[in-house]
Amino acid sequence: xxxxxxxxxxxxxxxxxxxxxxxxxxxxxxxxxxxxxxxxxxxxxxxxxxxxxxxxxxxxxxxxxxxxxxxxxxxxxxxxxxxxxxxxxxxxxxxxxxxxxxxxxxxxxxxxxx
Amino acid sequence: xxxxxxxxxxxxxxxxxxxxxxxxxxxxxxxxxxxxxxxxxxxxxxxxxxxxxxxxxxxxxxxxxxxxxxxxxxxxxxxxxxxxxxxxxxxxxxxxxxxxxxxxxxxxxxxx
Numbered sequence: 001x002x003x004x005x006x007x008x009x010x011x012x013x014x015x016x017x018x019x020x021x022x023x024x025x026x027x028x029x030x031x032x033x034x035x036x037x038x039x040x041x042x043x044x045x046x047x048x049x050x051x052x053x054x055x056x057x058x059x060x061x062x063x064x065x066x067x068x069x070x071x072x073x074x075x076x077x078x079x080x081x082x083x084x085x086x087x088x089x090x091x092x093x094x095x096x097x098x099x100x101x102x103x104x105x106x107x108x109x110x111x112x113x114x
Numbered sequence: 115x116x117x118x119x120x121x122x123x124x125x126x127x128x129x130x131x132x133x134x135x136x137x138x139x140x141x142x143x144x145x146x147x148x149x150x151x152x153x154x155x156x157x158x159x160x161x162x163x164x165x166x167x168x169x170x171x172x173x174x175x176x177x178x179x180x181x182x183x184x185x186x187x188x189x190x191x192x193x194x195x196x197x198x199x200x201x202x203x204x205x206x207x208x209x210x211x212x213x214x215x216x217x218x219x220x221x222x223x224x225x226x
Contacts, residue, residue, distance in 0.1 A: 004157070031212070042218035043158075043203065050212070090157050098212040099145050105157030 002027045006091050006106035013081060014114050021076045021109050023091030031094045032074040033058070033103070034066065036087040043090070049074055050097065081113045117141050117215040118206050124221035127194055135220040137187040137204035145209040149178050149189045152201045152219070161189070161202075191222070199224045 004025045013019055025032065033048035035058075045058030049068040063085055065077040074093075078085060088110050092103040118139045127133045139147070146165045150158035162171045162178040164187070170179045175192045191198055204217035 040218065043216045045214065048212065092157070098214050099207040099209070102148055102150075102160030102163055103158075105159070107155070107157050 002104065004091055004093055004104050004106040006089075006109050008109060009107065010110045012112045012114065015082055016080050019078050019081060019111075021078075021089060021091075021111070023074045023076065023106060024072050025074075025091075025093040025104070026072065027093065027095075027104065028071065029093035029104070030071070030096050031098055031103075032068065033092045033098065034064070034074070034076045035090045035092065036060065036085075037090060037108075038087050046076070046089075048098065081111075083113045085111065086113045087111060118204055118217035120202075120204050120217035120220050122220060123218070124223070126223045126225060129194060129196060129224050129226050131194055133191050133194060133222065135189045135191075135202050135204075135222070137189070137217055139185050139187070139204070139206045139215065139217075141185075141206040141208060141215050143209035144182065144185075145207040147178075147180055147187050148205045148207075149176070149187075150203040150205060151176075152203060154200070158203055189220075194222075194224045196224050196226065198222060 007022045030051045034046040035043045044060045047066040049055045091106045094101040094103045121136045148163040149161045152158040164180045177190045180187045201219040203219045206215045
């Protein structure tokens, strides 16, 4: 089954404790992206990757890092999480770029930073 | 200012009735417009995608329209079902790059 898989689905942690949210897709997609979704603000892009070793900032990259060492994986790293990063996070992928094809989204990771 | 505005923010409709959601955008240059459905606790799922030259596109009981001149789109839900309860998100892509502009969503609740 074609899918985007995020782990963990839920995480409660404390300020300053480094964490990684994994994202994996099995569709051989070149484009992958991370979003956060907050009430009243909608989806906002954090980082995206056009292909292996190619990443770029989205609209809200501060406090986040990403890497794309393999085509299927695109982890999101919070080096020193803060409470304002409490949010619902989505990973998405599409075949080539974000402009011309619909994106396939994971089911989200709900992150709470205390 | 958000480049994609959706209305109404939320609505409640009776099962079996029709409803129309609106999306106005200012994105330029425009490439295409998509509607996504997001069920509670799930990621968004693509419903339709329309380019500049397409006026209407259907996906089952969902019909999207696009007026690129007035920069308006609508999503019409016919004979609503309880499973249509969700947030509907309008997403507009910029021509020539990979930028996307997201609306904040229309929250639809279908009641029996």
